[in-house]
Amino acid sequence: MKPDIEELPKRYTDNPPEGLTSKDIRNMSEDELPDMDYFLNEDDLFADEAGVKGFCIF
Template identity: 55%
Template sequence: MTTTYLVDGKPMTEAEFAQRLRERYMEDPPEGYTREEISRMKDDDILDMDYFLNE
């Protein structure tokens, strides 16, 4: 089963959403992370990081 996210009214797959988050966090990395670390993160790690940063 594929998870679908609704972002700005547009359905996205989990991989598409993770890539969008990765690009956003690479532009402005959260404290304690580097752009390189974020670029190497797996999709699940990006999604988890976003969840905990916005909890």
């Protein structure tokens, strides 16, 4: 496990996101935790232009 990934279970077990319990977090795999963290912290993930920077149509 990477050092930043090692702290995710503790962070989310102490304060689980809405709809999840501490038990859910404890049962997540090493792959699921970073994915959940990414989606919880991504700004406006489902916006039409998410991830598009500097693209113009003339």
